[in-house]
Amino acid sequence: MALEGGAEAVRATLRNSKLDESLYSLDEEESAFFKSLTGIDDDEALKQHILKVQNDAFEVWPFPCIRRFSFTKLKISRLPAYPQLLTLGKHRQGAILLDLGTCFGNDVRKAVIDGFPVRNTIGSDIEPAFWRLGHELFNSSPETFPSTFIAGDVFDPVFLETHPLPKATPDDSVPKLDTLTSLNPLQGRVSAIHASAFFHLFAESKQRELARAVAGLLSPDPGSLILGVHAAAPEKGIRRAAGGEKPFELFCDSPESWKEMWEGIFEPGTVKIETELKEMPNSAQSTGIDMQFWEMSWSVTRV
């Protein structure tokens, strides 16, 4: 997989790092979620099942989020804007949810459990092996979990092209989701776009390019939203950590610069942008990267 910016450095840093099962811990809600979806009731059996899939996924690509079990953390449902997403799924006819950089599809599954119609959901990732491992993780199949998966690189215009923002929802019919091979036919039609632990993989200029392309997918109808959580910092800039084969670098927005980026994409007064910055414990043990970091939950809502 060829990735930009911080991601290749992460790979170099983590290639030789061992998985650490002491990082596994499910709270009550996470445990109930996994037990109900996998059908595995026994705590130890569930743990061994999750460890096996984690190990297989780490072989595919050693993302820190896989190492620290962040796929078990019900990330999407803990975002402040999550109730808005569920409202769209319940009350907007045909509302589509797209999860970018979906990995195992855990966040899509959470939204589906909470009521978003599964046939209107799409997971997308450059690495289809993760989606297949998601079926293994949740003991499901494309028949029992009929969410659409579309593989592709968000920086490939054949897969995701940047378009001017639509002024109105396109009035031709929505293409059948399970026939899609790229995101391009969805321009202006997606009601909710979730992108967690995704933007921060890329260099600053690439994040700007990605945001513009993603904004083009969003439906202009009021209430449509883009949301996620990722690494950020009180001051915008590149953060560096030593310790790997290559020095590790991560471009972090501040809440202000993140807001400015979206304000530069959408016309003034057409979106409400919300952010929440939280300081996290040093990530050395959980990711192998010795760095102080912050997480920013954010949402961009069409008004």
Ligand SMILES: C[S@@+](CC[C@H](N)C(=O)[O-])C[C@H]1O[C@@H](n2cnc3c(N)ncnc32)[C@H](O)[C@@H]1O
């Ligand atoms: C750090 S994981 C985040 C997974 C999940 N969203 C979460 O929050 O736990 C990043 C995901 O983005 C995918 N990815 C990386 N670069 C990509 C690209 N250029 N286009 C599409 N997906 C990409 C990876 O394969 C991986 O599944």
